[in-house]
Amino acid sequence: MQIAMVVYDRFTALDAVGPYEVLSRLPDAEVVFVAERPGPVRTDTGFLAVTADRALHEVTRPDIVVVAGGPGTLPQMENPALLEWLRAVDATSTWTTSVCSGSLLLAAAGLLRGRRATSHWGALEVLEQFGAEPTGERVVTDGKYVTAAGVSAGIDMALTLVGTLAGDEHAQTVQLLVEYDPQPPYDAGSPQKAPAHIVEAFHTRFSLT
């Protein structure tokens, strides 16, 4: 089972590495990091580079496609090479998935029209502009399209997929392997749960683009 992790300049590392860590533990997984050009790809902070081992054109029939998000998403939404590749591999994929604003790339490729989907909470409106039906859920499955909310939600998405593909027991074993027993010291992980003034001030601290 080939799993293509799609990355590009200024993607968010955890968007890709969360699901990679979980999906790579599927019994027959072959994971490949793929970008327009192979080689090191810098993440959004500039502090980290991840190697894309393959160019898009070298990966033609992945079973699972996982598109990471991040501030680099917006320019990629107008990159015909990437959008055409997404449409091409989607024609034969078993699962086409995304994390965070990666869903905007699926949407820009025309793959989410009329479908329920999610994205980073700050990007849900853009998703709607491309004809998707955004929901506030953390992991959304519509047919073979599975989209996850922001950044860390890709871990939950991947565990869900492992359960579907390899059974609950294997998924629980992977959860135990990565000791995913979350105990965040705060409860501010969604705009519904974070204190209102934190949500309001969010854009003064961070830009999503």
Next chain:
Amino acid sequence: MQIAMVVYDRFTALDAVGPYEVLSRLPDAEVVFVAERPGPVRTDTGFLAVTADRALHEVTRPDIVVVAGGPGTLPQMENPALLEWLRAVDATSTWTTSVCSGSLLLAAAGLLRGRRATSHWGALEVLEQFGAEPTGERVVTDGKYVTAAGVSAGIDMALTLVGTLAGDEHAQTVQLLVEYDPQPPYDAGSPQKAPAHIVEAFHTRFSLT
């Protein structure tokens, strides 16, 4: 504030990338991935390489040290270059931290003797052999030493550190940024919570070394 992420051949990607994603959002963070030799470093699955931008000897006074774990830990426990570097930077660090079996490297360097610490649940016994006092907690702070349990626990550790360093509001904003509102589809993330037969069968599916 310089944050050194220590990686080596066959480390576990999420051990490093979880805390990197959170700590890199500290207001004045400079994160540097560091390894014995700079260049691409392959993770435990073989499917992913992360670039170490600096060699150990180039990073001499990091404020925060984060040591990732993974199957590659065991050979590194006998690598004098790494252990000596850990002792040297610990002499001036503000925080010396680890994720997963990364704590075995701190312990092998002699830094956890008599200290409460944690590790991947499968590695707690080894930690004890090096004079640390293992606990079952997810994040353990003893003085300036902060150790996290397996793989995904580094995210919780990093959010705790961000709260300490930059205040609760900044930490909550980072949690909102990475949408860390965990909703795992199973509750099997620790040996206490996973079904007993899953824990028993664990080593037939995965080896930690």
